[in-house]
Amino acid sequence: MKKLLMAGLAVALATPTYAAQIWVNPAEGHGHVIHIKGTIEKGDANRFANAVGKAGVRPGDATVWLDSPGGLVIEGLPIARAVHKYGWNTYVGENIYCTSMCADIWLAGHSRFINSEAKLGFHSTGDKRGTVWVRNDVGNAAIFGFYRELGLSAKAARVLLAAEPGEDVIWLDSDLAKSLDIAAVTISADEEKSKEQPKVAALGDMPMATEKFTEAPKAAERPAEAPQVDKDNAGPPPVTAEDILPPKEETPREVARPRRAEPHNVERPYRRRYAGGYGGRVCGFSVPVPYIGGITIRGRC
Structure with missing residues (x-):
């Protein structure tokens, strides 16, 4: 992983990048909606953990709404692993392109939702050398191992990593998802506008959390403190930032050198x-x- 960090792997396509916005809103009726919008860059794993911790998000009671072209593997993997560990749903909305690391986070969802007009794309990890992207075997090994953690087959992992970085994309449609045994719930544009909860009996008993808006609120409008949590409410405690971030390891001098x-x-x-x-x-x-x-x-x- 140290080599992965030093390489600064980027798996986004060769398009202009914009810093990700990460914020959390209460959902209608229950839970929270966690938003990730924009390119995943350095420090976003910390920002994700802090946003979730301040909002008091509980395990199994949130949906991660994704709108991103991807970004750094070293930042995206901790987010994806947290989504998987705490059983949060994932969703890509109407006319949204979610590619690369964004698509990997989507795969981590307990129940995976996607609008019928959304685009979900996968490709190899890579390093950009000048104007050329080249495959990165270290990054691919990390993503391959993560796919296996999610329960995907080796065949599915190889297919999703087959496209060259910066040149091609494997677009996941219903036929390909079925052939790779990747379960997902497709939501029509009408369902999203009506805010009807989709049926997820085949994947789990938690519906997709919805809210009234998807645009990022202005900084002044964001809640400064976490909402009060009913202590008598049964269920697991909220996830903290420390639960998501990997522990810092102190290496003795004789081990370091x-x-x-x-x-x-x-x-x-x-x-x-x-x-x-x-x-x-x-x-x-x-x-x-x-x-x-x-x-x-x-x-x-």
Whole structure:
């Protein structure tokens, strides 16, 4: 995961990016609606955790509304894992494009809802080098493992990661979802406008949380404090920011800076040890030279 972090993997398509807006609203009748709108960038996992924690969102009682072209894997995966862990639904609305990391968050939903006019797209993770996108095997391995955590088959995981980053997209339609055994509930535009709760008996007993508006409220209009929670209400306690964010690991100095492994030829097959000089710690490196055979260079380890 450290290599994944240092690489700063982006799985969004090569389109102009805008910082994500993340906010939480009470839903009509029950629970909350958690909004993620815009490109998922550095710090969004923290912003998601803090927004959920301040709103007092409970496990199994929220829907995540998605409107995003994707973004950083290192930020999106903690969000997706929280959605899966706490049993929240996911939803992509009418005429919304949800691609890349956004689509992976959608997959994490306890019950997955999608408007019939929405677009859901998947592709390989990648690094942008200049104007060219290249596949990133480390990122793909992380996403592949996450798909398996969700219960997707290896075939489904390979299909969803098949498209090249920045060049192609696997659009998930009903036929492809059925062939990959990906369950979802499709909502018509009329159902969304009427705010009727869709039937989800085949996926679970929690309906999709709905609300009266989808646009982000102005900063001054957002609630400063979490709503009061009825302590007598049965059910799990609200999720806190600390529940979502991975714990910070303190690495001892001797672990952070380990001594050289022995034997040396395991790490550097061309290195040989020589006795004498520099307190007996002299190393030689054999450098192959065409048509000559090799040159040995000696120096301190």
